[in-house]
Amino acid sequence: MGDHGRFKGCIGVSQSLIQWFRYASPQSFYPLAGRMIPWFWAAAAVFGVAGLWISFFVAPTDAQQGEGYRIIFVHVPASWMSMFIYLVMAFWAALGLALNTRVSGMMAQALAPTGALMAALSLWTGAFWGKPMWGAWWVWDARLTSELILFFLYLGFMALQAAIDDPRRADKAGAILALVGVVNIPIIYFSVKWWNTLHQGSTINLTKAPSMAQTMLWGMLLMALAFWMYSIAVALTRVRAIILERERHTEWVKHALE
Amino acid sequence: MKALLATVRRDILLALRRKSEVLTAVFFFVIVTSLFPLGIGPEPVLLKKIAPGILWVAALLSTLLGLPRLFAADHLDGTLEQMALSPSPLGLLVAGKIVAHWLLCGLPLVLLAPVLGLQFDLDASALGILTLALLLGTPLLSLIGAIGAALTLGVRGGGVLLALLVLPLYIPALIFGAGAVEAHIAGLDVGGHLSLLAAMLALAAFFAPWATTAALRVALE
Numbered sequence A: 001m002g003d004h005g006r007f008k009g010c011i012g013v014s015q016s017l018i019q020w021f022r023y024a025s026p027q028s029f030y031p032l033a034g035r036m037i038p039w040f041w042a043a044a045a046v047f048g049v050a051g052l053w054i055s056f057f058v059a060p061t062d063a064q065q066g067e068g069y070r071i072i073f074v075h076v077p078a079s080w081m082s083m084f085i086y087l088v089m090a091f092w093a094a095l096g097l098a099l100n101t102r103v104s105g106m107m108a109q110a111l112a113p114t115g116a117l118m119a120a121l122s123l124w125t126g127a128f129w130g131k132p133m134w135g136a137w138w139v140w141d142a143r144l145t146s147e148l149i150l151f152f153l154y155l156g157f158m159a160l161q162a163a164i165d166d167p168r169r170a171d172k173a174g175a176i177l178a179l180v181g182v183v184n185i186p187i188i189y190f191s192v193k194w195w196n197t198l199h200q201g202s203t204i205n206l207t208k209a210p211s212m213a214q215t216m217l218w219g220m221l222l223m224a225l226a227f228w229m230y231s232i233a234v235a236l237t238r239v240r241a242i243i244l245e246r247e248r249h250t251e252w253v254k255h256a257l258e
Numbered sequence B: 001m002k003a004l005l006a007t008v009r010r011d012i013l014l015a016l017r018r019k020s021e022v023l024t025a026v027f028f029f030v031i032v033t034s035l036f037p038l039g040i041g042p043e044p045v046l047l048k049k050i051a052p053g054i055l056w057v058a059a060l061l062s063t064l065l066g067l068p069r070l071f072a073a074d075h076l077d078g079t080l081e082q083m084a085l086s087p088s089p090l091g092l093l094v095a096g097k098i099v100a101h102w103l104l105c106g107l108p109l110v111l112l113a114p115v116l117g118l119q120f121d122l123d124a125s126a127l128g129i130l131t132l133a134l135l136l137g138t139p140l141l142s143l144i145g146a147i148g149a150a151l152t153l154g155v156r157g158g159g160v161l162l163a164l165l166v167l168p169l170y171i172p173a174l175i176f177g178a179g180a181v182e183a184h185i186a187g188l189d190v191g192g193h194l195s196l197l198a199a200m201l202a203l204a205a206f207f208a209p210w211a212t213t214a215a216l217r218v219a220l221e
Helices: A002-008 A015-024 A026-058 A067-099 A102-134 A142-163 A167-200 A214-246 A251-256 B002-017 B019-040 B044-066 B069-076 B079-085 B090-119 B124-151 B158-185 B191-220
Strands: none
Touching: A015 A026, A015 A102, A026 A067, A026 A102, A026 A214, A026 A251, A067 A102, A067 A142, A067 A167, A067 A214, A102 A142, A102 A167, A102 A214, A142 A167, A142 B158, A167 B124, A167 B158, A167 B191, B002 B019, B002 B090, B019 B044, B019 B090, B044 B090, B044 B124, B044 B158, B069 B079, B069 B090, B069 B124, B079 B090, B079 B191, B090 B124, B090 B191, B124 B158, B124 B191, B158 B191
């Protein structure tokens, strides 16, 4: 509540902006998140059903890879989300550091497990795809390696937050780590890429995939939307739990749970 | 600048009064590199091939070993709070501490690496490149590690957590540092690797003390 009181005092900030900053307070964000969650779940379900239907029944069998290729409908969206969620997490972390808004830190904390899940899913499905296609569960390809490192970054973020008892300090320390990570991700990605080409030459190249059938692309996009909506729904559910946990001493939480 | 030099002098003096702590990290470096041939076998061709990687991984680990000490003692006895309150900017004092950490934990590794490289049958020019790469790379390790050390200051299970936070960030240094020596052995140009190491060092020298200071202020709140 104290957060938006400060902004109210600013002359020149338009009325609509103040309306938005209202949600920087856990008390007003909690019910808003509660109202949004069912919509995102519904969107995730609709996109998910449509995406799965296209990817299992409509999309043609791949000429070279057979039916096994269908795992990319889970694998590619999971990889995209794992990278995207890290950026969103860093965005909230930066916002929390700059404006000292409490919900931002909670959002970053709520996003991390979903991001780690996506990275793990991407690695796991990638291994399932790699075994029949490449004949190996794992190769030291640049993309695989950088995805693995991204997974480590998520784990580090979560471990740091879990190790610090004071939630405000945990938020700030996590935010600094997330920002350091975001600066490092491109450096890590390019160094791994160069390391890979230097060592083994590109025997296996993911980028030179045969051009995709239109329906395959649609299936993948729909699945990506489903994953996206799922991530938002889960992150909002988690942020509500975090708000309740941290604000348990306040009056409004006692009323909210009645 | 004077404050920076004074911090460097102070940290080195403190460390020299308790030599065993510095020497432990150095001996760790020597022992780890000696373990690899014992585990892999004494075949000179294979050892020569993996020597840069072994020396670099050992350097990462032994730098990591010295990191928790960077701020912990000063945090315990309240010196760190005095530093934060002092008229000189905290960032400068932190930079001084990082320089001292490199002089104590990084520079000995740079000086020892050529000797250890001899055990792996590296020739003189490869040893030169190895030393040069470590000379550029170990300050980078100290700079990145300082961020992790500040973030985990006074935190439960800090040591293991520090490794988890810092090691993924060390990967580019490892790739280009070990890569320079491997490229040289393979007869390729090493300029690119060393330039990239130097570029990362310049970037880290600018940003890392700043991020470390921010993390320390969070820890001191």
